[in-house]
Amino acid sequence: MMEIPDVIKGILILGFVFVPIEKALAAHHQKLLREGWFTDLCYYFSGYFIGHGTTKLLIVFVLMSQGSIPILSRFVGQQPLVLQVTAAIFIGDLCFYCVHRLLHTVPWLWRFHAIHHSSTNIDWLATVRVHPFEQILTKSCQMIPLYWLGFSTEALAIYAVFSSAIAFFIHTNIGIKFPILKWIIATPEFHHWHHDRYPQLKTQNLAVQLPIIDYIFGTWYMPDQNLPKQYGTELNIKTNYFKHLIYPFTPFLPKEETHGSSRSHIDP
Ligand SMILES: [Zn+2]
Ligand SMILES: [Zn+2]
Structure with missing residues (x-):
């Protein structure tokens, strides 16, 4: 019997896990096949292969740049696995925080990141709506320091699983609050x-794993209200995979292509 490819298994597992959870605990009532679902499905499949390809290229890059830093590597690699995973999460999310902040504040980078913020329905599937350039950039910024520091293969494998799981978790359309957990790890809230359509701060909650990083940098924002009423941006970004791919380059394309995309990077 033909074996099911991992990419198909992945989407089936995600669907079986998150669809019932969102159905039972929905924060916002929306259809299963909500606006943009097909676009996001395209992102899932393309992102899967881009992610795997990027990992391979990063490993080659790290090996060509003489691998990890020897003294640090010996020290880091000998630490208990729990400590290594904890440190990897902190360093990885700190790196993500920095690049995410740039994605919001540097106008040409925002044009790539605006694609992720174009989702008007935030749910598990919205996780994967990330422009390929951003996917490669953020993955490189997170993983290269971890490779250089010499974390063990086991620690990096656990970190990779944790990163994927929490990425889907924080986008889930559920209205549950996690009173204690929300101080330790990132939650949907x-x-x-x-993703608030009308954020109080333009750059709020930029970490994706450890809220304490936002707390330290003064970008933590958790009002008592339930959840944002509206998501998205004021930008006129058409929900179409191929239009998304060229969206960051539209200022350089002929006039008709730039319609509705001339606003600055500022979220409303
Ligand atoms: Zn963002
Ligand atoms: Zn997001």
């Missing part, structure tokens, strides 16, 4: 405020 935390990240949904990042």
Whole structure:
């Protein structure tokens, strides 16, 4: 019997896990096949292969740049696995925080990141709506320092699984609050405020794993209200995979292509 490819298994597992959870605990009532679902499905499949390809290229790059830093590597690699995973999460999310902040504040980078913020329905499937350039950029910024520091293969494997799981978790359309957990790891409440259509701060909740990083940098935002009422941006970004791919380059394309995309990077 033909074996099911991992990419198909992945989407089936995600669907079986998150669809019932969102159905039972929905924060916002929306159809299963809500606006943009097909676009996001395209992102899932393309992102899967881009992610795998990027990992391979990063490993080659790290090996060509003489691999990890020897003294640090010996020290880091000998630490207990729990400590290594904890440190990897902190360093990885700190790196993500920095690049995410740039994605919001540097106008040409925002044009790539605006694609992720173009989702008007935030749910598990919205996780994967990330422009390929951004996917490669953020993955490189997170993983290269971890490779250089010499974390063990086991620690990096656990970190990779944790990163994927929490990425889907924080986008889930559920209205549950996690009173204690929300101080330790990122929750849907935390990240949904990042996607707020009308954010109080333009750059709020930029970490995706550890809210304490936002707390330290003064970008933590968790009001008592339930969740944002509206998501998205004021930009006129058509929900279409191929239009998304060229969206960051539209200022350089002929006039008709630039319609509705001339606003600055500022979220409303
Ligand atoms: Zn963002
Ligand atoms: Zn997001």
